[in-house]
Amino acid sequence: MGRLPKIPGAKEIVRTGGALLIHGDCMEMLPHLVDRYDAIISDPPYGIGYNPSSPSGSKWKNVKRIVGDAEPFDPTPLLGHVKTVVLFGANNYANRLPNSRRWFVWDKRPSMKSMSFSDCELAWCSTDGPARMIRVVWSGANRGDERGQHWHPTQKPIEVMRQIIEATTKPGDTILDPYMGSGTTGIAALRTGRKFVGIEIERRWFNAAVVRVRRGTTT
Ligand SMILES: C[S@@+](CC[C@H](N)C(=O)[O-])C[C@H]1O[C@@H](n2cnc3c(N)ncnc32)[C@H](O)[C@@H]1O
Incomplete structure (x- = not known):
C-alpha cells in the first residue's frame, strides 16, 4: 500500500481498497483535491x-x-x-444550480399511501440526458436487503446510489462524495468498479463510513 496523500485540513485519512476516506471539513479540502476525481456524487x-x-x-x-x-x-x-455532478436534495436549492433536464427521482414508497415524509427524493445531474425514476422501497423498517442497517439518519440505499453511479460514470472513474455521511456512495462506487474519495466532518459518521466501506459488501 502506498503512502497516504497529505491533504491540508484532514484530521484522519483511511485508505481501504479503492477508497480514500477523510475526516474533516470538505470546504477546506476541496481546493486540494482538484484533479483527483472524475465525478461528484453526493447527498449534502x-x-x-x-x-x-x-x-x-x-x-x-x-x-x-x-x-x-x-x-x-x-x-x-x-x-x-x-x-x-449529481446532488441529492437539489429541489431545496435548485435556484443556485444551472438548469438541467436530467434529474433522478427516487420513488421510495412505490404503491404505498403518502405519509408525512416525502414519497420521493430528487437528485439533480449536471450532464444532459432523460430524467430517470429509481424505485427502491425505503420506509421505516422496510429497507429491502438493508433491513436493520441504520447507520445514519439520512442514509440512502446502496441500490439507489449504484443506479446513479452506473448511469453517470464508467468503471475505473474516481467518485468524490464530499458529504459522505456513513459512506453509502463509497460502497456503491466500489461495488461497481469505481474508486472513491469521501469526506465527512462528524467523527461519528466518519467512523461508520470506515466500518461500512471496509466491509464493502452487504451493509
Ligand atoms: C445528508 S448526510 C449524507 C448521508 C449519506 N448519504 C449516507 O447514506 O449516510 C450529509 C452529511 O454531510 C456531513 N457534512 C456537513 N457539512 C460537511 C462539511 N463541510 N464537510 C464534510 N461533511 C459535512 C454531515 O455531517 C452529514 O453526515
Missing part, C-alpha cells in the same frame, strides 16, 4: 433544519441536527471542476 445537507431526534420513536434520540443543515445549502463550490 439540504438546508432544511432537519432534526433526526424529533419523529416519535426515532432511533436518533441523541442526534439533534445534521451539520450544515440549518442554513441554506450553496452548491457553488462543487460546480465547474468536473463535468459530472
Whole structure:
C-alpha cells in the first residue's frame, strides 16, 4: 500500500481498497483535491433544519441536527471542476444550480399511501440526458436487503446510489462524495468498479463510513 496523500485540513485519512476516506471539513479540502476525481456524487445537507431526534420513536434520540443543515445549502463550490455532478436534495436549492433536464427521482414508497415524509427524493445531474425514476422501497423498517442497517439518519440505499453511479460514470472513474455521511456512495462506487474519495466532518459518521466501506459488501 502506498503512502497516504497529505491533504491540508484532514484530521484522519483511511485508505481501504479503492477508497480514500477523510475526516474533516470538505470546504477546506476541496481546493486540494482538484484533479483527483472524475465525478461528484453526493447527498449534502439540504438546508432544511432537519432534526433526526424529533419523529416519535426515532432511533436518533441523541442526534439533534445534521451539520450544515440549518442554513441554506450553496452548491457553488462543487460546480465547474468536473463535468459530472449529481446532488441529492437539489429541489431545496435548485435556484443556485444551472438548469438541467436530467434529474433522478427516487420513488421510495412505490404503491404505498403518502405519509408525512416525502414519497420521493430528487437528485439533480449536471450532464444532459432523460430524467430517470429509481424505485427502491425505503420506509421505516422496510429497507429491502438493508433491513436493520441504520447507520445514519439520512442514509440512502446502496441500490439507489449504484443506479446513479452506473448511469453517470464508467468503471475505473474516481467518485468524490464530499458529504459522505456513513459512506453509502463509497460502497456503491466500489461495488461497481469505481474508486472513491469521501469526506465527512462528524467523527461519528466518519467512523461508520470506515466500518461500512471496509466491509464493502452487504451493509
Ligand atoms: C445528508 S448526510 C449524507 C448521508 C449519506 N448519504 C449516507 O447514506 O449516510 C450529509 C452529511 O454531510 C456531513 N457534512 C456537513 N457539512 C460537511 C462539511 N463541510 N464537510 C464534510 N461533511 C459535512 C454531515 O455531517 C452529514 O453526515
